[in-house]
Amino acid sequence: NAGVTQTPKFQVLKTGQSMTLQCAQDMNHNSMYWYRQDPGMGLRLIYYSASEGTTDKGEVPNGYNVSRLNKREFSLRLESAAPSQTSVYFCASSHGLAASYEQYFGPGTRLTVT
Amino acid sequence: DQQVKQNSPSLSVQEGRISILNCDYTNSMFDYFLWYKKYPAEGPTFLISISSIKDKNEDGRFTVFLNKSAKHLSLHIVPSQPGDSAVYFCAASALGNEKLTFGTGTRLTIIP
Numbered sequence: 001n002a003g004v005t006q007t008p009k010f011q012v013l014k015t016g017q018s019m020t021l022q023c024a025q026d027m028n029h030n031s032m033y034w035y036r037q038d039p040g041m042g043l044r045l046i047y048y049s050a051s052e053g054t055t056d057k058g059e060v061p062n063g064y065n066v067s068r069l070n071k072r073e074f075s076l077r078l079e080s081a082a083p084s085q086t087s088v089y090f091c092a093s094s095h096g097l098a099a100s101y102e103q104y105f106g107p108g109t110r111l112t113v114t
Numbered sequence: 115d116q117q118v119k120q121n122s123p124s125l126s127v128q129e130g131r132i133s134i135l136n137c138d139y140t141n142s143m144f145d146y147f148l149w150y151k152k153y154p155a156e157g158p159t160f161l162i163s164i165s166s167i168k169d170k171n172e173d174g175r176f177t178v179f180l181n182k183s184a185k186h187l188s189l190h191i192v193p194s195q196p197g198d199s200a201v202y203f204c205a206a207s208a209l210g211n212e213k214l215t216f217g218t219g220t221r222l223t224i225i226p
Contacts, residue, residue, distance in 0.1 A: 033213075040123075042218040043158070043203065043216040048213060090158070092157075096212060101148065101163070101212060105150075105157030105159070108155070
């Protein structure tokens with residue numbers, strides 16, 4: 001049981017390049033999330049998906065797009081990377097039931113944009 | 115506007131003593147609170163939670179206290195162990211909304 005997996009673990013991009021961060025969960029969770037963590041800022045929600053086929057913006061969605069490919073997979077795309085997007089990105093999932101708010105996190109992707 | 119605040123960026127505690135991590139919130143709609151622990155180069159892991167209908171929840175060495183009138187919660191770790199050295203985030207949810215709002219974290223260092 002792998003839980004939440006993310007690829008790649010590390011990535012360096014030049015300004016203007018694009019890339020997709022991949023996330024998959026094997027816990028049959030309905031909801032999935034993308035966060036970024038910056039020093040002194042905590043975890044900020046970029047996008048989330050309450051179910052397959054639905055996505056909604058979080059606190060900091062500008063410069064990102066997402067795809068909920070199926071129940072297991074939720075990808076985050078940077079179309080034209082900027083140095084301000086240098087961060088650690090975490091994917092998370094949760095049951096999606098009102099009785100359980102606990103989110104399970106992946107190991108993170110450390111992205112540097114030069 | 116930071117709705118969940120952890121005003122202490124860092125805390126050092128001797129091994130065996132009590133560690134107390136604090137969290138304040140401003141949104142009165144928050145009704146469920148969680149604590150996460152994060153080691154370097156890993157994702158956060160869930161530690162303990164509390165609903166607004168309670169004022170205390172205990173799990174082994176970890177206890178979370180909620181003071182709704184003060185909009186304040188705290189995490190107590192007793193006794194503190196070297197493996198507790200990590201960054202701790204508090205998070206809050208409002209009225210059945212699955213989205214969590216996180217604080218900025220407190221780095222706890224346990225001194226052997």
